[in-house]
Amino acid sequence: xxxxxxxxxxxxxxxxxxxxxxxxxxxxxxxxxxxxxxxxxxxxxxxxxxxxxxxxxxxxxxxxxxxxxxxxxxxxxxxxxxxxxxxxxxxxxxxxxxxxxxxxxxxxxxxxxxxxxxxxxxxxxxxxxxxxxxxxxxxxxxxxxxxxxxxxxxxxxxxxxxxxxxxxxxxxxxxxxxxxxxxxxxxxxxxxxxxxxxxxxxxxxxxxxxxxxxxxxxxxxxxxxxxxxxxxxxxxxxxxxxxxxxxxxxxxxxxxxxxxxxxxxxxxxxxxxxxxxxxxxxxxxxxxxxxxxxxxxxxxxxxxxxxxxxxxxxxxx
Numbered sequence: 001x002x003x004x005x006x007x008x009x010x011x012x013x014x015x016x017x018x019x020x021x022x023x024x025x026x027x028x029x030x031x032x033x034x035x036x037x038x039x040x041x042x043x044x045x046x047x048x049x050x051x052x053x054x055x056x057x058x059x060x061x062x063x064x065x066x067x068x069x070x071x072x073x074x075x076x077x078x079x080x081x082x083x084x085x086x087x088x089x090x091x092x093x094x095x096x097x098x099x100x101x102x103x104x105x106x107x108x109x110x111x112x113x114x115x116x117x118x119x120x121x122x123x124x125x126x127x128x129x130x131x132x133x134x135x136x137x138x139x140x141x142x143x144x145x146x147x148x149x150x151x152x153x154x155x156x157x158x159x160x161x162x163x164x165x166x167x168x169x170x171x172x173x174x175x176x177x178x179x180x181x182x183x184x185x186x187x188x189x190x191x192x193x194x195x196x197x198x199x200x201x202x203x204x205x206x207x208x209x210x211x212x213x214x215x216x217x218x219x220x221x222x223x224x225x226x227x228x229x230x231x232x233x234x235x236x237x238x239x240x241x242x243x244x245x246x247x248x249x250x251x252x253x254x255x256x257x258x259x260x261x262x263x264x265x266x267x268x269x270x271x272x273x274x275x276x277x278x279x280x281x282x283x284x285x286x287x288x289x290x291x292x293x294x295x296x297x298x299x300x301x302x303x304x305x306x307x308x309x310x311x312x313x314x315x316x317x
Contacts, residue, residue, distance in 0.1 A: 002026050002065075003047035006033040010051040011072050011293050019301035020049070023308070042066060049300060050078075052263075057083040068092070070303050072296045074158075075234060076316050077207050084317045090307055091317040094299035098292035099161040102232050105286035106162050106202055107169075109256035112280065113228055114148075116140035119277045146170035151198030153179075153191075153214070154205030154233065162202050174198065179214060195222040200230065207234035215239065220246035228254045232286040235260035240270045247278055254278035258286040 003024040005017075009031040021027045024047055033041055033053060042048050042063045048055070051072045060066065060083045069079060071093045084091050112118060119140045123129060129137055150166040152159045153176045163173045174197060177188040184190055194201065201223070205211050215229065216239040223229075229252060231238055240261065246252045255278070260269050263284055271281055299314075306313035 001047060002045045003028070003049070004041050004045050005029045005049040006038065006041060006053045007031070007051050011296055014290075015294050015297055017297060019298055020304065023301060023304050039063070047304065052078055054078045055084075056080045060084065060087045060089065068304070068307055070094075070300045072300055074156075075206060077234070081317050089317065090315060092303040092307070092314045093316055094296055094303065095314055096157045097295040097299045098287035098289070099157055101289040101292040102158050102204075102286045103161040103165050104289075105232060105258065105282075106230055106256075107165055109230060109280050109282075110145070110200060110228065113254045113256060113278070114143040114145065116142060116277075118280075122277070148172075148199035149174060149197055151176065151194040151201040153194070153201065153203050156204060158232070159202070159204035162204065171200075179210060192222060195219055196224070198227060199224060200228045203229075203231045203233040203237055205233055205237065207236055212236050213239055215243070217242040217245065220251045223252050225250055225253065227252045228256070230256045232258045235263065244270045244274050247274065247276055254280075256280040256282075258282045259284050 001024055003026060005020070005027065008029045012031070017029065030041065035054070038053060038055070039059060039062055042059065044065055045063065046065050046067045047070065048066060048068070049070045049072065055069060055078070057080050060080065066087070066089050069084065069089060069091045071079070071091070074093050074095055076091065076093055079091055081091060120137065123137060123139060128139070146169060149172040150163070151174050152163050155163065155175050163175070166173050174189050174194055175187065176191045176194040177184040179191045189197070205214075214237045220242060229238070229243070238257070243255060247255060257271055257280070260271065262269070265272060271279065303314050
């Protein structure tokens with residue numbers, strides 16, 4: 001059985017890929033695959049592994065032997081799922097492999113912002129502490145998480161992990177109903193209520209037609225002026241230009257953004273030009289501890305083993 005990993009560098013380096021190669025000895029691993037190389041590499045292959053490679057209708061038409069696509073991610077927006085279903089190709093994602101990593105990232109950036117670590121560190125580098133009249137500096141506010149309400153948008157595996165840790169910090173947790181939903185479950189609040197009540201909003205929902213541009217100028221106007229937005233989900237959930245305006249005007253207090261609409265952002269992004277201390281931008285690394293990256297390989301292999309045994313595991317198609 002021929003198999004190919006199209007963009008291994010997105011989960012590497014330094015991982016043990018033997019769980020995959022033990023199942024599929026003919027596996028070929030490519031660090032990267034350009035758009036014009038995808039067809040040649042999958043044309044005669046039965047198993048394809050990828051993270052961000054787009055596989056669309058024309059590729060399914062040409063890759064007649066394709067049986068299985070294994071994604072090294074939870075998101076599936078880069079695969080034409082309707083076409084996969086028409087061609088009888090199984091598509092599996094991986095889940096739960098990076099919950100600890102993402103949760104730690106969310107609270108790492110949150111604590112940095114609520115304790116104003118960047119500003120205080122900058123003050124020390126600039127010599128302000130050395131000139132202080134007191135033993136400590138109280139230039140910027142420091143806020144305890146226990147006084148704050150955490151709003152979760154997307155209560156899947158990752159959102160649930162963040163909610164659990166928020167409760168460990170004695171935060172109040174509220175969860176948004178699906179935006180635009182006709183009815184609201186008893187344990188959820190409306191999206192508008194979440195915007196108005198939350199001191200922190202953490203995004204963990206998938207990118208769909210309904211969630212694209214979920215946070216724009218109108219949503220920022222509804223949020224508290226002291227609110228913090230954290231996005232470790234998908235960049236296109238947030239209008240970058242509107243977020244810059246909200247940060248500059250003080251409509252919201254701060255943001256931590258780990259994902260952008262286009263990655264890498266070779267054409268730029270408004271958030272990359274913003275220089276305020278109330279924004280943290282990181283290069284899609286919330287998920288990327290060494291343990292999580294290795295777990296992604298194990299999860300991928302478990303999906304393959306289940307498929308070969310005729311079992312359903314993490315199937316989206």
